[in-house]
Amino acid sequence: MRNAPHHLLNTPDIEIWPGGLLRARSNHDARLLARASHVLRRKSDGRYLAVQLPRGLMPLITRLPEEPGIELALNLLDAHLSQPSRMPPPNGELPLAQLQQRLDQLGLDSSEYSEQTGLPLVAEPAHLQLAGFDRYRRPLWLTGNAARSWQRMQHAAAIDDIALDAISGYRSHDYQLGIFERKRARGLSVADILTVNAAPGYSEHHGGNALDISTPGEPPAEESFEHTAAFDWLQRRAGDFHFHMSYPRDNPHGIVYEPWHWCWRPAGSF
Numbered sequence: 001m002r003n004a005p006h007h008l009l010n011t012p013d014i015e016i017w018p019g020g021l022l023r024a025r026s027n028h029d030a031r032l033l034a035r036a037s038h039v040l041r042r043k044s045d046g047r048y049l050a051v052q053l054p055r056g057l058m059p060l061i062t063r064l065p066e067e068p069g070i071e072l073a074l075n076l077l078d079a080h081l082s083q084p085s086r087m088p089p090p091n092g093e094l095p096l097a098q099l100q101q102r103l104d105q106l107g108l109d110s111s112e113y114s115e116q117t118g119l120p121l122v123a124e125p126a127h128l129q130l131a132g133f134d135r136y137r138r139p140l141w142l143t144g145n146a147a148r149s150w151q152r153m154q155h156a157a158a159i160d161d162i163a164l165d166a167i168s169g170y171r172s173h174d175y176q177l178g179i180f181e182r183k184r185a186r187g188l189s190v191a192d193i194l195t196v197n198a199a200p201g202y203s204e205h206h207g208g209n210a211l212d213i214s215t216p217g218e219p220p221a222e223e224s225f226e227h228t229a230a231f232d233w234l235q236r237r238a239g240d241f242h243f244h245m246s247y248p249r250d251n252p253h254g255i256v257y258e259p260w261h262w263c264w265r266p267a268g269s270f
C-alpha cells in the first residue's frame with residue numbers, strides 16, 4: 001500500500017507541518033522534532049512555535065497563548081488528530097481579509113495594483129500536499145491536483161531522459177509580506193520594492209498551483225532556461241499534465257518573461 005500523502009494544514013498566521021520534514025535548528029529542537037507528529041510554525045519568520053508529542057502539545061516559545069492565530073491553529077490540529085482515519089483535510093481556501101488589512105498597512109492600494117496589472121488577489125489553500133522535494137532538498141508543497149500532476153510529469157520527462165527540478169512551489173502571503181516589511185524597515189518605499197518583488201497576495205505561488213521549474217546545471221529563474229532540452233520538452237508536453245506557462249514574452253500583465261514558471265489549471269479552465 002502507498003503511504004498516505006503528507007499534508008500541511010494552513011491557517012492565516014500558522015502552518016501545521018507533519019513531523020519528520022522540518023530541519024532542527026538546535027540539539028534541543030532535534031530531539032523534539034524527532035518525536036513530533038506535527039509542528040506548528042509561524043508563517044512570517046518560520047519560527048517553530050510548538051510540537052505535538054505523543055503525550056501532548058509542547059510549546060517552544062514562552063508566550064504561546066498570546067501568539068496571533070494560535071487558537072485557530074490548535075483547534076484545527078485537534079480536529080485533525082481526532083479524525084480516526086486521518087482523512088485528508090477538506091479542500092478550500094483561506095479568507096483574504098487579513099491580507100487586505102496588511103496591504104492597507106503597507107500603504108499598497110490593492111485595487112489600483114489589480115487594475116494596473118490585471119492580476120487578481122490569490123487566496124491560499126486550506127491545505128497543501130507534499131509533492132516531493134525541490135532542488136535544495138526542501139519539501140515542495142502544492143495543491144493535491146498540482147502535486148499529482150507534477151509527479152506524473154516529472155516521471156514522464158525522466159522516461160524521455162529529461163530531468164525536471166522543482167525550484168519553488170507554494171509560498172505564503174506572509175512570506176512575501178515579510179520581504180516587504182524587512183525592506184520597508186531598511187527605508188525602501190513600497191514603489192521601490194515593487195520594481196523587484198511581486199506585491200504580496202498577487203503571486204500564483206500563493207495558490208499552490210504554480211511551480212518554478214529548472215533542470216540540473218541550469219541556474220534557477222533565468223531566461224537561459226528557454227534554451228534547454230527541458231524547456232523544449234515542457235513546451236511540447238506540459239499541457240498534457242495541465243501545466244501552462246503563465247508569463248510568456250509580452251504578456252498582458254507586464255510581468256517579465258518567465259520560461260521557468262508553470263501553473264497547473266484544471267482542463268478547460270481558460
Ligand SMILES: [Zn+2]
Nearest residue numbers: 210211212261
Ligand atoms: Zn514562479
